[in-house]
Amino acid sequence: MRRIKFLLLALFMGISIPFLLLWGKEQKSISLEEVLSIGGLDDDVLYMWVGVTTDLKGNIYLTDSMDYSIKKFNGEGILIKKAGRKGQGPGEFLAIRLIKYFNGLLYVTDQNLRGIQVFDEDLNYQEHIPFNMQIWDLNIVSANKIFISTPFLANPEKIICVDFEGNTRVDMSDFDGKQDYWMNFRKFEIDDQGNFYFVFAFEDRIEKFNKSLKKIWSKSLLSRKKVRQKKAEVMFGPSQLPTEMVYKDIALDSSGRLFILGGHLSKNPSRDVYVLDEKGRHLLTFTLPEASHCIHIDNHNFLYSRAGQGVTLKKYRLKFI
């Protein structure tokens, strides 16, 4: 009898272990297949791109901080149009940063100019949305509804929603109670159900909130929690400045998976991308070939990242192994 039990157990383990191993191996890694590269060392296409977005036709839009421009590329990576120059007028920039596509329009921010400039798909200037605070991240969820993440010290709002005239529609200020300036630097994404996913720049914290702003989960991924800081003599604001970033960016794929770009505390700084499911479970980590400051995933799940310190944009097909 004991022998039969032992045989049955061995049989069970013999069958189940390979299954468990296979299941464990499921989506253990992602391989990146480069499908497009825009800009090289010997051309004048990109000088240092900072923001990237894509439209539904596969066109790619980049902001270039060196020549203060927005550049539109077709799906083959050919430069179709360039707009913008240095200045403070309509269609002009001083420190061009983020670019987001929504419903035929492009929303562009500038670190040194307040508000959001709106362009059409042909890069023609349309309008200016007033917003009197520094913008760290933004997401447009519907016509006339823009969510903005701001670290501004005097106004502790962390995420607010404005309409196209710049009027605050929903005040979501300070919903988790912290008012530390540096802790307010966070990138975010919004999924189809209206859930918010946040990653913090200077803290090992990833969080999900539902659309009523109730916290669903909070997660840490790294062993070192605190970033290095240095003393800085500044007239206003904090005297301790963080010199490292924990998380640099977040992107969502069409299956609702979160892709989080790690910063200086990651094993491969600015190259490790952590993939989490919608419940916050860490599925896997993969590494970009080169350091990037941001990641973007388009509607066909292609991933875009920086190479050559911003003189090149790489587009990758994600293959789950």
Next chain:
Amino acid sequence: MERKFSKNICHSFVLAIAAALFIALSSWARSGERQYSENFSRARKLILVIIDYKSIFCPLCLEIFQDFCNTLHACSQEEFALGVLVYQETDNPEDRGRIAKIVEKQLKGLFIGNNIRFPFIYDKFHILEGMDLEGVSIILLDRSRMLLKKYALPLTPEQREEVFSF
């Protein structure tokens, strides 16, 4: 026969135009270089504008640099200016050539974006290292006044007077 003859004439004409264009362009380029050197020898003055690579990521440094370039342009002294880009070498020797190219390209974009017209070279051999150069610095060589001075931007009104006057 007649058709072949006219084809040959057409071909020779195109060649002649291309050659003339080439000669004109090369002599124009040479005259530009000559003009630049003549300006140096005539004025006996050289303004070295030394830009630390890190400063191109600092909006305030850029603003100060841009202001200086605007003044250079307004005083018609761009032709005496030469930009020198300094940057810290990467630890990995394999990356050095590539990083140098990236840095050079980024500065080129910055010059285009800011409409800066004077040429620049980069301190490939790091001869300016250890000179305590932060942000944007100026080295003025003025033979007529026997002046060799170093300044850090932004310039004081007195320094402006020294740098921009003949």
